[in-house]
Amino acid sequence: MSVTTLHRPTHRDALGLLEAAFGDGRMVTAFGRCSVDYDGRASSELGPGDRLVVCKPDGTILVHTDENRKPVNWQPPGCVHRASVRDGQLRIRSERSSPTERLDVAFERVEQVTAYEVSDRSDLRLTGSEEDLRQRILDDPALVEPGFEPTATERETAAGPVDIFGADAEGRPVVVELKRRRVGPSAASQLRRYVEAVDEEFPDEGVRGLLVAPSVTDRAAALLDELDLAFVPVDPTANVASEGTPR
Amino acid sequence: MSVTTLHRPTHRDALGLLEAAFGDGRMVTAFGRCSVDYDGRASSELGPGDRLVVCKPDGTILVHTDENRKPVNWQPPGCVHRASVRDGQLRIRSERSSPTERLDVAFERVEQVTAYEVSDRSDLRLTGSEEDLRQRILDDPALVEPGFEPTATERETAAGPVDIFGADAEGRPVVVELKRRRVGPSAASQLRRYVEAVDEEFPDEGVRGLLVAPSVTDRAAALLDELDLAFVPVDPTANVASEGTPR
DNA sequence: AGTTCAATCTCGTGC
DNA sequence: GCACGAGGTTGAACT
Numbered sequence: 055m056s057v058t059t060l061h062r063p064t065h066r067d068a069l070g071l072l073e074a075a076f077g078d079g080r081m082v083t084a085f086g087r088c089s090v091d092y093d094g095r096a097s098s099e100l101g102p103g104d105r106l107v108v109c110k111p112d113g114t115i116l117v118h119t120d121e122n123r124k125p126v127n128w129q130p131p132g133c134v135h136r137a138s139v140r141d142g143q144l145r146i147r148s149e150r151s152s153p154t155e156r157l158d159v160a161f162e163r164v165e166q167v168t169a170y171e172v173s174d175r176s177d178l179r180l181t182g183s184e185e186d187l188r189q190r191i192l193d194d195p196a197l198v199e200p201g202f203e204p205t206a207t208e209r210e211t212a213a214g215p216v217d218i219f220g221a222d223a224e225g226r227p228v229v230v231e232l233k234r235r236r237v238g239p240s241a242a243s244q245l246r247r248y249v250e251a252v253d254e255e256f257p258d259e260g261v262r263g264l265l266v267a268p269s270v271t272d273r274a275a276a277l278l279d280e281l282d283l284a285f286v287p288v289d290p291t292a293n294v295a296s297e298g299t300p301r
Numbered sequence: 302m303s304v305t306t307l308h309r310p311t312h313r314d315a316l317g318l319l320e321a322a323f324g325d326g327r328m329v330t331a332f333g334r335c336s337v338d339y340d341g342r343a344s345s346e347l348g349p350g351d352r353l354v355v356c357k358p359d360g361t362i363l364v365h366t367d368e369n370r371k372p373v374n375w376q377p378p379g380c381v382h383r384a385s386v387r388d389g390q391l392r393i394r395s396e397r398s399s400p401t402e403r404l405d406v407a408f409e410r411v412e413q414v415t416a417y418e419v420s421d422r423s424d425l426r427l428t429g430s431e432e433d434l435r436q437r438i439l440d441d442p443a444l445v446e447p448g449f450e451p452t453a454t455e456r457e458t459a460a461g462p463v464d465i466f467g468a469d470a471e472g473r474p475v476v477v478e479l480k481r482r483r484v485g486p487s488a489a490s491q492l493r494r495y496v497e498a499v500d501e502e503f504p505d506e507g508v509r510g511l512l513v514a515p516s517v518t519d520r521a522a523a524l525l526d527e528l529d530l531a532f533v534p535v536d537p538t539a540n541v542a543s544e545g546t547p548r
Numbered sequence: 549a550g551t552t553c554a555a556t557c558t559c560g561t562g563c
Numbered sequence: 564g565c566a567c568g569a570g571g572t573t574g575a576a577c578t
Contacts (some may be wrong), residue, residue: 056351056412057308057309057332057412057413059306059308059413061304061306061339068459081353081367083330083353085304085415085417089423095429095482096428096429096430096481097426097428097429098425098426098427098428099425100423100424100425100426101423101424102422102423103420103421103422103423104417104418104419104421105381105419105421106355106417106419108353108355108365110365110367110368110369111367112367112369114368114369114370116365116370117393118355118357119419119421120328120357120358120359120419120421121354121357121359121361121378122357122359122361123361123363123372123375123377123378125370127425128370128423130365130370131368131369131370153321164416165303165304165417166304166306166417168332168415169412170332170351170353170412170413171351172351172352172353172366173350173351173369174350174351174352174366174367175350176336176347176348176349176350177347177348178345178373178374179345179346179347179533180343180344180345181343181344181345182342182343182344183343191389197346198421212520212523213486213524214486214520215478234343235342239460239461239494240490240491243487243491243494244487244490245492246490247524254425264532273460273461277460277494296518
């Protein structure tokens with residue numbers, strides 16, 4: 055049976071389905087009036103209301119209200135779920151250690167509980183990531199500037215890995231930081247850290263820093279200017295499918 | 302009726318429930334074998350598999366597999382959902398403009414569709430945030446250092462707002478950046494930006510920068526040291542309820 | 549397990 | 564709307 059649903063179950067009946075589903079790796083949804091209590095990296099309390107609770111076989115639990123993409127409460131994968139009935143409430147508890155975290159959902163009324171057998175072998179294929187932008191630039195380094203020659207990606211420095219490292223037409227070291235979207239001050243600071251680290255490796259070689267992104271905010275532009283770092287605009291919507299670009 | 306469920310519905314019956322629920326602000330879940338196509342800030346494709354789709358009345362849509370806290374695909378609040386039947390598939394399309402984004406979920410088989418009436422007036426109360434840490438320090442500035450005198454919070458500078466601004470025992474300007482958890486290089490850079498901005502406001506006054514957090518990574522510690530910024534450890538699990546701390 | 553950084557980040561706040 | 568920064572960020576890749 056792929057889907058098992060209980061409509062307005064007694065707490066005891068709901069408990070039975072939850073325990074069975076937790077035991078054999080099914081996904082579960084429970085909807086009803088509940089309160090939520092969380093304690094771990096932070097602490098939270100949520101008074102009574104109607105919410106949709108999703109328990110995944112990997113130990114994830116999500117509590118969704120009628121608003122927002124983010125669950126109002128949750129536990130990440132790796133937690134252990136248990137259900138119980140106490141004080142006239144159906145409770146779902148999810149716990150983990152390192153860090154120690156606990157989530158309690160207490161239903162005073164359960165409208166519906168459903169267990170799902172899930173089979174999903176497909177992987178998401180996503181394009182438009184920073185990784186894709188990097189590949190575009192490696193395929194055609196002139197997108198950065200004429201004469202740019204990449205020599206390494208994710209090159210390690212004392213300040214962390216540089217997205218693209220290379221040399222310009224005059225042979226000067228170039229640090230490139232890539233962003234797939236409009237950047238603010240933090241990206242400028244990140245580039246600065248890398249440039250300073252590389253500068254210590256190549257003293258007196260005039261290391262250059264380039265921030266490659268679709269656009270920059272005013273504050274970031276001012277910061278780049280002050281730090282002698284350059285912004286290089288790239289079209290974020292360029293066709294990724296265009297392979298075989300001549301070098 | 303608080304919950305309406307269709308078990309193994311025909312596409313046409315599922316469509317009817319979806320349209321009714323989208324029309325009157327109910328939350329919906331649909332479970333079945335589906336493929337997903339997304340195009341917007343990025344693009345993605347997801348082949349057939351069993352997933353749980355959640356549509357919220359605020360325009361959010363979530364596509365959840367059996368793993369992870371993050372939906373495999375989604376749209377944020379503010380989107381418009383529509384359902385249709387074409388080519389033997391039940392389709393749910395969610396769109397928005399600015400930015401232009403489109404999500405298509407195509408079910409070849411629907412195991413269950415449910416519409417929920419949701420009523421939730423409770424607000425989440427969360428403790429342990431950076432805001433709470435700030436309040437603790439304002440209540441007892443000696444947590445930062447003896448003689449520290451806060452004069453402003455969220456004080457504006459050319460580089461952005463400073464968490465806590467004040468003066469030390471010798472009257473020197475102090476910039477405090479707060480983090481509720483262990484910090485890495487980016488927090489050190491952020492503090493640096495603020496200190497440099499304030500330094501331009503108070504030349505030759507020796508502006509100090511303090512990073513107040515539970516702990517720092519090695520790289521961040523080295524960076525702070527290099528930049529003459531200080532790290533001040535704070536207990537992240539201190540009791541927030543202890544008000545009335547003497548000043 | 550810890551570090552670092554990307555993310556269709558999301559979300560709130562302020563301008 | 565945009566900008567900026569927090570987040571129980573999550574998640575992945577690497578050490």
